[in-house]
Amino acid sequence: MSTKNVTVAVLTFRRPAALVAGLLLMLRQIEALAEDASRGYTARIVVVDNDPDASARDVVADLDHPAVDYVVEPTPGIAAARNRALDEAWSSDALVFIDDDERPRAGWLDALVSTWREHGAAAVAGRVVPVYPQQVSDWIVDGGFFVRRTLRTGTRVAAAPTSNILLDVQYLASRGLRFDARLGLGGGEDTMLTRRIVRSGGDIVWCDESVVEDYVPEDRATPKWVLQRAWSHGNTSTNVDLALAPTPGERHVIRTKAVVGGLGRMAAGAAQTGFGAVSGSNHHSARGLRAMFRGAGMTAAAVGVVYHEYAKARRSEAPMGTSDVTDSTV
Structure with missing residues (x-):
């Protein structure tokens, strides 16, 4: 089985503290790959900063890690930043997206890659679990607004968000699929792309063992x-x-x-x-x-x-x- 190259993309916009916390946890998993070649893949991280002032540059520079690259995408909007990540990963076999305010649990990346290789899917969607602030109202918790779905691994889904997802880069390239720039400031670019993957004949499968934690800030828990x-x-x-x-x-x-x-x-x-x-x-x-x-x-x-x-x-x-x-x- 050939060794696969995986790029992990972290899009960020003026969230330095959350970005560092997530990067350190990702690097633990990536560094472990160097000690175990049997896993069959290598990985690197690219931080895509959508702030034209490059506010995350010093954060990445302070890490000074060879597995982390940094680029600035000055065009406003999440679609432009995601497409820049695609461009940066074009020579890779797979591109993984994780948000800058999320933290991966142990085995997160291995599970995504293993499910992708096992099923030959065009995309693999993982699980996201909320972590609430210490002070949160019963209205928020009882409403279950931040609780995401959980499915059996291997289940096909019709669409998926990009908060924890692996995309087969060559599949996207062969069909000319990218994030729709028209949705750059409105959102929904992830739903649009994943639905187009399915329409083009690709499968999106679920991986319940790949888990990231979404730290809900106080200003959202309202x-x-x-x-x-x-x-x-x-x-x-x-x-x-x-x-x-x-x-x-x-x-x-x-x-x-x-x-x-x-x-x-x-x-x-x-x-x-x-x-x-x-x-x-x-x-x-x-x-x-x-x-x-x-x-x-x-x-x-x-x-x-x-x-x-x-x-x-x-x-x-x-x-x-x-x-x-x-x-x-x-």
Whole structure:
């Protein structure tokens, strides 16, 4: 079996402390490869800094590690940064994405690579588990907003976020697949790419043994942030559907379904919120509100509204993340 070359990409935007913590844990796993050639792959890290002021340069320089490269992608937006990572990994066999505010658990990289080699998949998606701040409201915990899915390893999925994913670089190259620059500031570029992988005949398989921890900052563990994110996800998912539709007729159908589905979610969410208020259930109150906001985002997209999530994130100096909140359709 030939030795594979793997590039791990960490996109960052003004998050030096979180970046260092994650890089140190990644390097432990990469350094272990040098002591065990039987694993059949080598790995390096590339940090893609989306800050034109190169604020992460000193962080990487201080590490002074031969397995870590640093580049600046000055074009604003997460799609541009992800495409820069693709360019940096073009001679590699696989590209792994992990967020700058995540920390990998032991065996994270081995599990992704092993599953990829076993299944010959175009992509492998791993698990993300939340780690809450010490002070967090019951509303956030009971709502389960940051809890992601878990599946049996080898399960095929139709789409996946890029918070913990391996992409087969040669598969992408052979089909001309890249992240859609039109979604650079709005988000959804990961969903768009992974859905295109499946449409082109590739498989995305799940790896439950590959786990990263998502450290939820205090400013995200709030009802305001969660509900805003729900609106954004509803808006983005519908806009991705519209972008993938090849004809005006299909786009009309998608808009109609988004209006009907969005209004339906708003009505169901209102009922669930009311039940939660009467029964004293934080879970139902929280999930109902989230459904209402997601439905509102879908309906807005149907009439042409596009929410630029990462334009706002750049103004508030938020990290280069992906789906920070569960992608449930509820």
